[in-house]
Amino acid sequence: MLEISPIFNAMMRHKSHALLLIIQIALTLAIVANAAFIIENRLTLMNRDSGLPEAQLFKFDVFSFGKDIDLNQQMELDETMLRAIPGVIDAVTINQIPISGSGDNTIFMDRDDTPNKNNNDKNLHSKSNTPAKHVHTGVYRGDTHTLNTLGVKLIAGRNFSEDEIIYGNETQPISVAIVSKAFITTMFPELKGLEQQGVGKLIYVFRIPIKIIGIVDKLQSSQVTSSHIEQTIILPKIQTRNFYRFLIRTAANQQQAVIDKVENLMLKLYPNRVIRTPRTLTYLRDNSYADDKMMTQLLMILIVILFLITALGIVGMAVFNVNRRRKQIGTRRALGASKGNIIRYFMIENWLITNLGIVLGIALSILLSQFLMQQFSLPKLDNSYIMATMIAIWLLGIMAVYFPAKKAAQISPAIATRSI
Template identity: 35%
Template structure:
């Protein structure tokens, strides 16, 4: 510790440059730590299980050309055809395609005629094959049977008396107890809907929605001007089945326009903004860290060039190469420690603002600590090479400048 006093004296004489590096480190820590929170949150969101066999599912949407069209009959014929196709596990009709960003939602209550409170959920109108088609995991109760299904027109008023719900939604309505056999109500009406089954997970139409995972399924086919099918292929057969679906549907009934896509494409489109944000913020963090490292390298080299004579004298008086390297590393650590201390306070202040104004996730102490340690290690590593260069200065080279 005998070096500390001259070290502090040297830092005081060069306080402007030392302060600039410390402030650069502080700003970098504040930005990097808060960016890391956002990246971590987005990565966790992208990595969430959907509850569906996404990689093997194909979605088909068609619109009939004739104004008078037997939608109900077409659905039966189409699904029979699709289910009998080689490589297909199952097929189901639905009103909306999951993970597509397009869907319907409602507000649900545990008591009739309620209008305040309630829980929002994404809802689907499906047939009895939907669980097997989507690869959902039924954890309680039962699925729909063909006898449960109803066919109605687009302008008909009908309220289903049963539903299968996601586990998340069931726990919101009936926390701490089984929801099987219990009822919920849609909007301000007194038509009870019995929960007959619970699936483990289903993200619904909008994974970025704050209520993503709240999902209700009704056994209902609503005829109209278009219809959607979900087709689940056997593992490894999706692309082959994909090539067949449009041709099969058009061949069975050419009087309609068919569009086919994979659920993987929907998932990729859903998370495109999150993935872009992850890449951009990761690049920003890497660039800021690199710039800080360059600043530390430049400052350390500048100070070594200024102190060549002093280093030579210390070497002549018996200082080892390790003593010289340690001097500059400790000096750099003091600057880094000061900057990271200021950056910690700045990071917490910025995060509080982001949480309150932009609903961003809170910065945790472990994550802030990890970011600070990484920047400290980067600063030490950046100073290491110039410090080793200083250690190689010989007494003879220093005395030539006397």
């Protein structure tokens, strides 16, 4: 290690070259560490288990423009016909589709938190002076066939009964609901690990109490970018309007055969309507995560380019130093320096530059992470990504400088000193 001081002094005589490489290494560390963290974060989101038999599900939309139609009756006829198609496990009219990119959301509370209008003290609540818990929730509306069509697992409680379903413009308030396990643990944190005890609990929306009668293991909402995607609720309500949507679950390997029949059968049953192109849940998932997929691909390309540029920078500087120091290398060889001594010299020089770049890069990584947290609400950068990138840059530096250093070690003392 006694060689470090003279090597460092030699670097300072040509500090501009070393400084550029240090900055390049620092930027590579900062960008690659954060890019790798973002990639891992995006991949984790894209690979989340939806809890659904995605390969068996597809949806299509219907727009009825006929004036001579009873929508309630027609929707019932449509569902009956769809369930009778060979290969169909179940079908339901539903307001939104899981992981499709858009849908309904609302906020539920663990108690009625609306201030009493007859009380001037707005800080007083119906049951407690502490604020009620608010949970952002993806809202599904369906009937007794919703659970079976979705293919979700009911882990506690029961399904809706037929007399609990509210159709069309019926005005009676919804009184029961089925929720996801994640909804229970968010609304009632004390039930974490005891989610089944959530059956019978009351929740509130617009001052209306709703009793939880069932809990499903997992059901994601439509909005894949939401941090509340796992918090969902199913309400026993079928809305009557000219535009409505069907979700169909088919047997394995029967999906395309059913899709091919749907439009003709629907129009045969009632022709005065438009059937939009059926879309599989796999297609909707890919479409919803398309931006995330493109981002990960671009960041992967960026990482490769940065590593390549850094490697070329290290190689370029090493080759430049070898050519500039041919006479010095030859003199050292003539004075008894071995090939290993020459290789070690360039390796130590690269090690110094790399470490200086890494120190600066760590600071830049943290600053960049804080910026991304503030501007894009990303999680804090995990230190393991900085460490992994450091190791990658060290290994890259060793491989990049080794071959120029080995070439330098081949310089003959006679060739290097020929001009003397």
